[in-house]
Amino acid sequence: MSKPQYHVAIIGAGLGGLAAAIGIARAGHRVTIIEQATALGEVGAGIQIPPNSSRILRRYGLLEKIETVSVRPKDFILRSYKDGAMLSKQNMLPYAVDAYGNPYLHIHRADYHKILAEEAHRLGVSIQLGSSVTAIDFETPAIHIKDKPDFRADIVVGADGLKSVCREALLGHADPPKLTGDLAYRIVVKAEDMVKHENLRELVDNPAINYWMGPNAHAVCYLLKGGGLYNVVLACPDNLPELINTQAADIQEMRDFFAKWDARLKTLLSIVQETSKWRLQNSEEMKKWSHPSGKFALLGDACHATLPYLAQGAAMAVEDGAVLGALMEKLEDKAQLKDVLVIYEKLRKERTTRIVKGSTALREIFHLEDGERQQERDRQLLYEQPFEDFPNRWADPVFQPWLFSYDAHAEVEKAWKTYKAGQFPLTYGKFKPRPNL
Ligand SMILES: Cc1cc2nc3c(=O)[nH]c(=O)nc-3n(C[C@H](O)[C@H](O)[C@H](O)COP(=O)(O)OP(=O)(O)OC[C@H]3O[C@@H](n4cnc5c(N)ncnc54)[C@H](O)[C@@H]3O)c2cc1C
Known part of the structure; x- marks a missing residue:
């Protein structure tokens, strides 16, 4: 049959x-x-492709193509907002391939979308x-x-x-x-503009996923396009007007919100030319x-x-x-x-x-405010061996394999x-x- x-x-x-x-x-x-x-196209800038997804892209024969336009981060790093001190680090290269047989990647959304669209066309998919x-x-x-x-x-x-x-x-x-209470600033900065600042060099030279955690907000930063661009997402409280989900943002308002954060982040935000706010919903x-x-x-x-x-x-x-x-x-x-x-x-x-x-x-x-709970989180991150429900989920010995080995x-x-x-x-x-x- x-x-x-x-x-x-x-x-x-x-x-x-x-x-x-x-x-x-x-x-x-x-x-x-x-x-x-x-x-056809995609809005926004960078996107992380974890091993549970790169496994599928490999099976589709697309991983090689994807890798030519992506970056493999060496480490996943959680930092304190105040001074950028590293609180927790999870290796990703070579760890992701060693543990899960597939890499953790960063890619520009436009490149990712284009590769998928080309493959769909090649397979005879028609798009109306x-x-x-x-x-x-x-x-x-x-x-x-x-x-x-x-x-x-x-x-x-x-x-x-x-x-x-x-x-x-x-x-x-x-x-x-549904409203989540947060919005995101989505930003791309040229790496060549960053290296003019001594304190930003390391962020360009060392491909890592850097998260800064602070009161009511966090920042996520990583390299894109073979290291030529730096992707920055800042999540903070949603103050967009009702029914407006995306809006060009006031750069000074953004800088003011992060004024008490790590000097490196402030330098980074000082070279941002334009950004927009996106309401985060689920x-x-x-x-x-x-x-x-x-x-x-x-x-x-x-x-x-x-x-x-x-x-x-x-x-x-x-x-x-x-x-x-x-x-x-x-x-x-x-x-x-x-x-x-x-x-x-x-x-x-x-x-x-x-x-x-x-x-x-x-x-x-x-997004913990400064205080006892934040101190306890940071203590666990700094001094304890990762355990189930560890604040760094990328290092959680139960959640990480559940997530990445799928x-x-x-x-x-x-x-x-x-x-x-x-x-x-x-x-x-x-x-x-x-x-x-
Ligand atoms: C700031 C931010 C960072 C993120 N980072 C990551 C990350 O690092 N890794 C990750 O895996 N995910 C990330 N995500 C999530 C990810 O972007 C989304 O989950 C994903 O893009 C959803 O894909 P989708 O195809 O389901 O929906 P969409 O990308 O929204 O696609 C829906 C499509 O349907 C079309 N459409 C809508 N309505 C109609 C209609 N009525 N008729 C015809 N067509 C229609 C739209 O035009 C669009 O093309 C992030 C999201 C945000 C906001």
Whole structure:
């Protein structure tokens, strides 16, 4: 019997939609992406690719290409905001490859997106630009597009990000993203401008991921583009006007907020030419990600938007796509399709919820005000061997392997064996949102 082949429509050509398109096209299905933008691209600057994601990119044969435009950080470093003193260090090079077989990387989003888009094209994925989805008929299934005819496919995947029309359609009511209380300044500085300042040289010469932790805020900095650019993200309290999620920022306001921070950070901010503020929002765990018709599922930020504090948002979306693609490769007959979407959701939901909640929990750890709790955090970081729930999650002996060793394809192999043996639990229990983990 020949394997069933489907036409899958993916809504959204972000990193998640593209990665899913690659996974599903590699499984032998036809894929069309429906994207509202009139040109392909990514906003923002840098992004971290952890080993759980680089493992999938290697499998897709893309890691070499990605590595030509990325930086491998030597260490992950947590610092005190006051003087920049190092509180905790976790090696990443060679550790990530030694422990997980795959590197930890930094890349410019535009480069990452371009590589995924090129691979999707190479695999025959077609991308319909300028198509803003307004609603979905889950049974047919059909996608309603503003000022365009409906688009039909066998399966629809909603990968339309944080403000997701697809999520709201599945829920049947409005579900705007949730405020987290924080915003981020996103900044890129030229390394050649940094080396003119003696105290910034080390940041350029030593490729590390540097985090400064301080009251109500933290800074994340790393090199991009073979070391030519320096990516800076400053997370601090959200003071954007209601309903405005992105805005050009007043540079002096930003400098004033960090005026009492490490001299190096202040020097760095003194050379910033322009920046913008981004409201950081997330979503609550959904009861279900898929429709009972068995023809629709969500993926990426559309169903698990997160604070970026564990640097795992896009990595989770890449994992989603890999799991969905690998499951669709297993399909033997049409009757299994409905089950495949249930297995997909069951494999993914618990993990992504844990990461979203873990990211929120880090907000408190990173942003402690000066005082007893901050002193205790710093004491643990400086003097204790990492233990479970250690404030440096990148060094946590339980969380780190759980996070980085995830193998989407191995998870599917295991689940499919269980399913074929008739033992995979295909029903949903009563939904109880998980508490903070
Ligand atoms: C400051 C910051 C730093 C981050 N750092 C990291 C990091 O280091 N590592 C990491 O893994 N993640 C990081 N993330 C998270 C990561 O950026 C996101 O999780 C990821 O980009 C989500 O991808 P996505 O494809 O699901 O959604 P999106 O990237 O939002 O893509 C959605 C796509 O759908 C399209 N779309 C939306 N609505 C419609 C519609 N109605 N019709 C048609 N198309 C539509 C959009 O135009 C877009 O192209 C960070 C996030 C932030 C804010």
